[in-house]
Amino acid sequence: MDAALSVQNLRAYYVTDYYGVRREVRAVDDITLSVEKNEIYGIAGESSCGKSTFIKTVAAAIRPPLRVLGGSIKYSFLERDLYDLDEKTLADIRWKHLSFIPQGSMNVLNPVRRIRESFQDFAFPHMRLGRSEFFDVVNQRLERLHLSPSILTAFPHELSGGMRQRVAIALATVCRPEFIIADEPTTALDVVVQKDVLALTLETQREIGSSMIFVTHDLTVHANISNRLGIMYAGRLIEEGLTRDVFRNPMHPYTQHLVASLPQIGDLTPKTALSGAPPSLAQPPSGCRFHPRCPLATDICRQTNPELITVVPGRRVACYAVMPSPEARAMTNDKFQPS
Amino acid sequence: MNPLLSVEHVTRTYTRGGILGRIEFSAVDDVSFSLEAARPEIFAIIGESGSGKTTLARMILHTEKPSGGVIRFLGTEVSKLRGRRQRLQFMQKVQPIFQNPAEAFNPLKRVDRYLYASAYYFAGRRSREGREAAADEALKKVGLSLVEVKGRFPHELSGGQLQRTAIARALISSPALIVADEPVSMVDASLRMSIVNLFKTLRDDLKVSIVYITHDLATAYYISDRVLILQKGKVVETGPAQEVLSNPQHPYTIRLREAILSLDDVDNVQAGSSQ
Numbered sequence: 001m002d003a004a005l006s007v008q009n010l011r012a013y014y015v016t017d018y019y020g021v022r023r024e025v026r027a028v029d030d031i032t033l034s035v036e037k038n039e040i041y042g043i044a045g046e047s048s049c050g051k052s053t054f055i056k057t058v059a060a061a062i063r064p065p066l067r068v069l070g071g072s073i074k075y076s077f078l079e080r081d082l083y084d085l086d087e088k089t090l091a092d093i094r095w096k097h098l099s100f101i102p103q104g105s106m107n108v109l110n111p112v113r114r115i116r117e118s119f120q121d122f123a124f125p126h127m128r129l130g131r132s133e134f135f136d137v138v139n140q141r142l143e144r145l146h147l148s149p150s151i152l153t154a155f156p157h158e159l160s161g162g163m164r165q166r167v168a169i170a171l172a173t174v175c176r177p178e179f180i181i182a183d184e185p186t187t188a189l190d191v192v193v194q195k196d197v198l199a200l201t202l203e204t205q206r207e208i209g210s211s212m213i214f215v216t217h218d219l220t221v222h223a224n225i226s227n228r229l230g231i232m233y234a235g236r237l238i239e240e241g242l243t244r245d246v247f248r249n250p251m252h253p254y255t256q257h258l259v260a261s262l263p264q265i266g267d268l269t270p271k272t273a274l275s276g277a278p279p280s281l282a283q284p285p286s287g288c289r290f291h292p293r294c295p296l297a298t299d300i301c302r303q304t305n306p307e308l309i310t311v312v313p314g315r316r317v318a319c320y321a322v323m324p325s326p327e328a329r330a331m332t333n334d335k336f337q338p339s
Numbered sequence: 340m341n342p343l344l345s346v347e348h349v350t351r352t353y354t355r356g357g358i359l360g361r362i363e364f365s366a367v368d369d370v371s372f373s374l375e376a377a378r379p380e381i382f383a384i385i386g387e388s389g390s391g392k393t394t395l396a397r398m399i400l401h402t403e404k405p406s407g408g409v410i411r412f413l414g415t416e417v418s419k420l421r422g423r424r425q426r427l428q429f430m431q432k433v434q435p436i437f438q439n440p441a442e443a444f445n446p447l448k449r450v451d452r453y454l455y456a457s458a459y460y461f462a463g464r465r466s467r468e469g470r471e472a473a474a475d476e477a478l479k480k481v482g483l484s485l486v487e488v489k490g491r492f493p494h495e496l497s498g499g500q501l502q503r504t505a506i507a508r509a510l511i512s513s514p515a516l517i518v519a520d521e522p523v524s525m526v527d528a529s530l531r532m533s534i535v536n537l538f539k540t541l542r543d544d545l546k547v548s549i550v551y552i553t554h555d556l557a558t559a560y561y562i563s564d565r566v567l568i569l570q571k572g573k574v575v576e577t578g579p580a581q582e583v584l585s586n587p588q589h590p591y592t593i594r595l596r597e598a599i600l601s602l603d604d605v606d607n608v609q610a611g612s613s614q
Contacts, residue, residue, distance in 0.1 A: 273533030
């Protein structure tokens, strides 16, 4: 297995226990996936579907009340499970091996410190370089992102939104990490800037050869950057496959709806919207969590939850209405012999 | 015959800096367009951030005064409105919808009080029953009902429900014009089309004209009748939506059009990264 990241049966809940009232919010419920080397794995889903919680868990950035209740997370650059490590080792791997491009870079860069100081705060301790060598590396990185080194003396408010987002990318990639997690890096930007930032993200990823998890709710962005795409709904992964296949032939009813409702220039056919609202994760519906909004729901969907199964090689779907092909069924049987 | 809304050579300049080294810049520069009263339509104003589209909306809503030019609503000049009565009359006919429904409502107040207040001031419903009836009627038009919203705080409703409540609030006074400032950019993908389709219904069934401000060319193409493209406060192109967006003429519009991510690129991405 040369997966850069493999996540097995991960469960992370927000658990609160006040005055004897126990509440659980199942934000990440039994997710299994793996990200190959040099791959951009896209995760799509609407707000409150658990995608941010998933990222936090994978980045080992959890705080109570969020708790990991089960499952394992393995990175190729670590010998042990992420949650078996002590704080010091975690601090060492962060930024050097595992870095993060956050959403809304205005909130990330310290508003009262110059960009130069942000670079020092974030990356300098991890690089083991002298100060002047460190800034040589930083300048190179900024140049690759078409930023002039003079912005190092600027404060975040002096830069435009697109420039700030590029600074955030430079910060995240200056240590040439093996794994990058990008959380909606383009959502706050407008169309023209968005395209540039995406192209630069892709270029940077190719150049340093890292693997990447790219999260956004915007499917058109996924169509332009992700190699493989996983769709999340209410804390679960419901469909996964090559981005092209997911777009050309969506199988889960939710994905079908998402793809069909994308407005496109040159296409005036009426687009329908799903009825209902995303479910609350504190009281998720029984069975398949999509069944209250699903046009194909039957009795079994209301009672039991469909497993995420391999339907055709390289393609997993969690839906009772989708039947696996014979060869996929044979493969599944080989792979998951009782262990 | 007065047009519903006419914007004539409107300019808004802001000044920056102190007494020395004063810099003037125009957020909106000589913009003109008009909407017919007889033919309700969805009029899209498209531009990047900083192109002046929100300033223009604020001027139409009479929360900002133009530095030059005239905005007329049904023949009366908007900046000449004086006194509470005239303002209320104007607000009854022109209603706003804002970008982020979570920020538009005060998180410490119940959502329904906004509906009641609108019914009280703009629909003349003085009794409690009357206000509730008006709120329920407006909520039904957007696919909700008072039972779902009554007594709820903003955090108890989903983003789509909140945005639809905001639209319902705007509908209580039966306005002739709705100014919607990026109404879908903060709403989830699966709910976005329900809001966009709702605007179509408002135009076709309730005969409301809508000024739809957005940077999303794809939804603008899908719902609007005419578009106006703003660059740095200046109008660079205007005309029927389908014509302008499928066959843009101005270099800036072409650039915007090219910046849209297309689903057809999905094959190229796969091919490029497989090595």
